Amino acid sequence: MALTCISSDLRGKIKSSKVLVVGAGGIGCELLKNLVFTGFEDIEVIDLDTIDVSNLNRQFLFQRQHVGRPKAKVAEESCLKFNPNVKIKSHCANIMNKDYGISYFSQFNLVLNALDNRAARAHVNRMCLGANVPLIDSGTSGYKGQVELIYRGLTLCYECTPKEAPKTFPACTIRTTPTEHIHCIIWSKYLFTSLFGGVSEDEEDVATVSAENGGDGDGSGDKSNAEEKLAEGENLVWDKDDEPAMNFVAATANIRAHVYGIPLKSKFEIKGEFESDPFLGRFNKYVLRFQFFDFFLQKDFPFFHRLTFSNVSAMAGNIIPAIATSNACIAGLIVLFALKVLDGKLEQCKTVYLQQELNSRGALITPETVFTPRNPNCFVCSSQSINLVTDISKLTIRDLEKSVLKGRLSMVEPEVMLDQRIIISSEEGETDGISNQSLQDVGVISGSLLKVEDFVQNYEIKIVIVHK
Numbered sequence: 001m002a003l004t005c006i007s008s009d010l011r012g013k014i015k016s017s018k019v020l021v022v023g024a025g026g027i028g029c030e031l032l033k034n035l036v037f038t039g040f041e042d043i044e045v046i047d048l049d050t051i052d053v054s055n056l057n058r059q060f061l062f063q064r065q066h067v068g069r070p071k072a073k074v075a076e077e078s079c080l081k082f083n084p085n086v087k088i089k090s091h092c093a094n095i096m097n098k099d100y101g102i103s104y105f106s107q108f109n110l111v112l113n114a115l116d117n118r119a120a121r122a123h124v125n126r127m128c129l130g131a132n133v134p135l136i137d138s139g140t141s142g143y144k145g146q147v148e149l150i151y152r153g154l155t156l157c158y159e160c161t162p163k164e165a166p167k168t169f170p171a172c173t174i175r176t177t178p179t180e181h182i183h184c185i186i187w188s189k190y191l192f193t194s195l196f197g198g199v200s201e202d203e204e205d206v207a208t209v210s211a212e213n214g215g216d217g218d219g220s221g222d223k224s225n226a227e228e229k230l231a232e233g234e235n236l237v238w239d240k241d242d243e244p245a246m247n248f249v250a251a252t253a254n255i256r257a258h259v260y261g262i263p264l265k266s267k268f269e270i271k272g273e274f275e276s277d278p279f280l281g282r283f284n285k286y287v288l289r290f291q292f293f294d295f296f297l298q299k300d301f302p303f304f305h306r307l308t309f310s311n312v313s314a315m316a317g318n319i320i321p322a323i324a325t326s327n328a329c330i331a332g333l334i335v336l337f338a339l340k341v342l343d344g345k346l347e348q349c350k351t352v353y354l355q356q357e358l359n360s361r362g363a364l365i366t367p368e369t370v371f372t373p374r375n376p377n378c379f380v381c382s383s384q385s386i387n388l389v390t391d392i393s394k395l396t397i398r399d400l401e402k403s404v405l406k407g408r409l410s411m412v413e414p415e416v417m418l419d420q421r422i423i424i425s426s427e428e429g430e431t432d433g434i435s436n437q438s439l440q441d442v443g444v445i446s447g448s449l450l451k452v453e454d455f456v457q458n459y460e461i462k463i464v465i466v467h468k
């Protein structure tokens with residue numbers, strides 16, 4: 001196909017460029033197809049997941065017979081059918097794996113993010129800044145979406161704007177790829193609802209959305225089931241302070257966390273999530289039927305796993321439905337951005353938003369008019385030092401590593417020096433002996449400076465400890 005709107009010079013650049021697509025899900029599938037049809041001939045794609053039946057309604061590189069197979073590999077095979085001459089290499093792996101270091105990223109002319117989570121997006125952001133490779137980051141959430149260029153020295157980076165921990169989660173995260181304990185708690189909440197619950201406001205919301213967009217779940221069917229259940233039997237109003245109910249949610253969340261290799265939490269901590277999160281707090285309205293609960297308790301884990309798996313997305317109020325059209329719009333915009341970057345027209349790559357409502361010009365797509373300035377306090381692309389306000393007698397070395405460095409600061413393999421001493425080593429096991437000690441125990445005082453390095457991300461930061 002002749003692309004007459006693209007100059008022959010740019011066509012040459014498209015042909016010779018090497019691009020990396022990170023994620024072969026909703027946006028990634030659309031994007032890969034677009035890249036192949038635009039004339040890109042050297043593509044690598046990475047995705048850690050396998051194909052789920054619920055992906056098929058919008059990830060058009062996958063078909064029923066592919067369910068259970070790695071997304072990246074099947075995406076490669078499908079793209080080769082569009083053009084067998086394309087060089088496309090798939091990796092069924094986590095992009096945060098240290099095999100994909102700075103030198104891996106350096107070989108690409110462009111990196112295109114089609115990810116669904118903050119941690120991986122933040123990681124790729126750092127890798128591209130480190131390797132000095134332009135990154136086009138993107139995301140969709142229901143009807144909304146965004147495409148943004150991240151270019152060292154010119155634009156802001158992914159971490160210039162603080163990202164709130166999401167109160168809502170993509171369906172896949174809850175259903176098939178939980179990465180944090182909170183995902184398991186939410187799953188247990190829905191498990192609880194689907195086994196024992198009545199109709200909640202949340203389910204009604206989902207029923208409406210699903211009917212409109214043909215999303216993952218048939219909420220309306222579940223609603224009438226739930227209504228039927230509420231005609232039957234005796235009900236009990238859920239109360240997080242109700243011991244058996246809290247035991248149920250804590251136990252099922254921890255079983256799921258264990259299955260996915262996520263560190264477990266105590267019942268006390270899980271209960272704390274319900275107390276602090278207003279959304280989970282709505283769980284209080286749910287209804288528990290004692291007979292069903294007793295029945296469940298006699299069953300083994302695989303039974304309820306199978307029983308409820310398919311219901312989870314349908315019943316979930318705070319799961320955002322994925323919409324194929326949003327993904328398609330965003331994937332199209334990513335390719336336009338890619339062409340402009342290759343053509344050296346960086347000034348035309350200001351962040352673009354896909355919105356749910358028409359803007360004043362009657363369009364759904366709104367570009368920024370200026371580049372948003374870099375955040376001078378961004379702890380990734382500007383500032384080299386941050387303050388950590390904490391109680392040094394309570395924060396343990398393990399919490400510093402897991403919650404602060406790997407959690408809040410999205411590091412992969414942090415190494416921490418206090419004066420000339422390593423208190424967290426990137427070598428496995430080397431500092432395990434002190435991991436239960438508090439910062440105070442290992443000699444940290446208010447005003448101490450911790451030098452933190454992540455060799456995988458080629459990232460270094462100083463943390464000033466402020467005792468509170």
Ligand SMILES: Nc1ncnc2c1ncn2[C@@H]1O[C@H](COP(=O)(O)OP(=O)(O)OP(=O)(O)O)[C@@H](O)[C@H]1O
Nearest residue numbers: 023024025026047048049094095116120170172322
């Ligand atoms: N660290 C990572 N390394 C590699 N791939 C990742 C990583 N994190 C997420 N992904 C992939 O990014 C893709 C994101 O796509 P998408 O948001 O459409 O998710 P999905 O699981 O396919 O769909 P949904 O969330 O709507 O159920 C997924 O295929 C996911 O496996």
Ligand SMILES: [Zn+2]
Nearest residue numbers: 157160378381
């Ligand atoms: Zn930044």
